[in-house]
Amino acid sequence: MKPFAIIMLLVAVSAYADENPGKDCVTAVDAADSMNVNQKDCDYSDEGLNGFLQKAFKKGDDGAVLETNTKSEKNNTAEKNSTTVKNPSVLQANKVTATNENVFTLSVEIDQWANLPLARGRLLPKALERCGEGFAIVGEHYRSLKLGRIELELSFLCDK
């Protein structure tokens, strides 16, 4: 009975520890080595060889353009209170910033205006997923970034 109680205690404590965000992303090679297909998607677009390649080929069909600036030189608005989730296909980054439970913003970087409808279309189901029942778009903001990229930021208000 005693070992069982200890195991249950450890499970309870570890479940609590799992709620600590940001601790789940190990390096890409360790993630691959674990063969755990259930692990959370992590953003490696700014790390290691993958980060180098992501930067190197941001311009897509225009050819290889190497961006050598560091993370600290990037647009600081993208980093403030933001959590990077995963990289959908045409998106460079997809960030969630929540001010309270019902109001939050989703932002995304695109490399050209032609990709805007697709990028915008992908934010909407994510907002619905977050809100559950429904939402209203209460703000829409565009920002020019380096290398001709554009940041779209949508603000949402969840239905109560």
Next chain:
Amino acid sequence: MKKTLLAVALASLFPVVAFADVVVYGKANVSVQNADEAALDDSRVELVSNASRIGVKGGEEVNSSLKVIYQFEYQTEVDDGNGSNNQTFAPRNIYLGLQGVAGTIMGGHFDTPTKVAQEKVDLFNDLEGDLTTIFKGEIRASNVVQYTTPTFGGGFAGSVAYVTEENDGTFKQNNPAGTEPGNGISASFGYTSAMFYAAVAMDQDVEAEGVDLVRAVARVTLGPVQLGVLGEQYENDNTGVDEDGVLASVLWNITDKWALKGQYGQSDVRVTEGETASIGLDYKMTKAATLFSYATKVENGLSPMINTPAVINPNYRDDTYVGVGVDFKF
């Protein structure tokens, strides 16, 4: 300029448009060690590449509830460039799969659930103190179809792998003479969290027909200390062998830079009276680069000499390894 050239060179290897969903990764792990091996009756200094690798992995959403996933990973030898069979790049875990709300199904050439179940308990993985020196069940099988459940209950998940009888390079070639290859099953079920991990796993007819294996693993992380234990039972109906073994490990993160680790295992599974003991000290230079050192002792109960006139038994082990190396994840 050199970086730009590298970028252009890599662009020719990978389609530019694919980068959005592709993660390119790898690691170089190289050490220089003094190996004092009984079978050689000598000691020597050697440079060894410890499972250095490069790979790509990624996925593409088919719709909101279904995703195609893949991974292609290859091992390369940093020390001399040549792996087994003189391959510059030897396949490691390679798969293509579909992932949905009901779980993941994938096929390819990859670690069985039993091998994966060791998780982080083996602290000297890929080094001379790797648990594979005294245990079995560390199989990367070919022609595998595997189903993995989604995580449920806060960390529970299970996997079942069907190792087909196709024998073009699989472990089924280990079948006893005169027996036909058959299908094998490898399965695991476990609970994972940052602090606690426990799993049970089994192989049935995976190594060969009539060979079964059961493995139990647990890990607890309490502050800076990680404790791990692994037990294994192995049965071979072809030879009547029924053996078991156990391994324990401890990792102490002294600071965020320094880590001290030790591991001891005793097992009759791979060879009679197999024993391995290792200690190591790691220094994390950066997030990606670690300087590591280790001392490992591997022994077994075989006779040192065989035949008449007596010659050194090549399988006898009373070996000591002392090494220092660098692990760089890129």
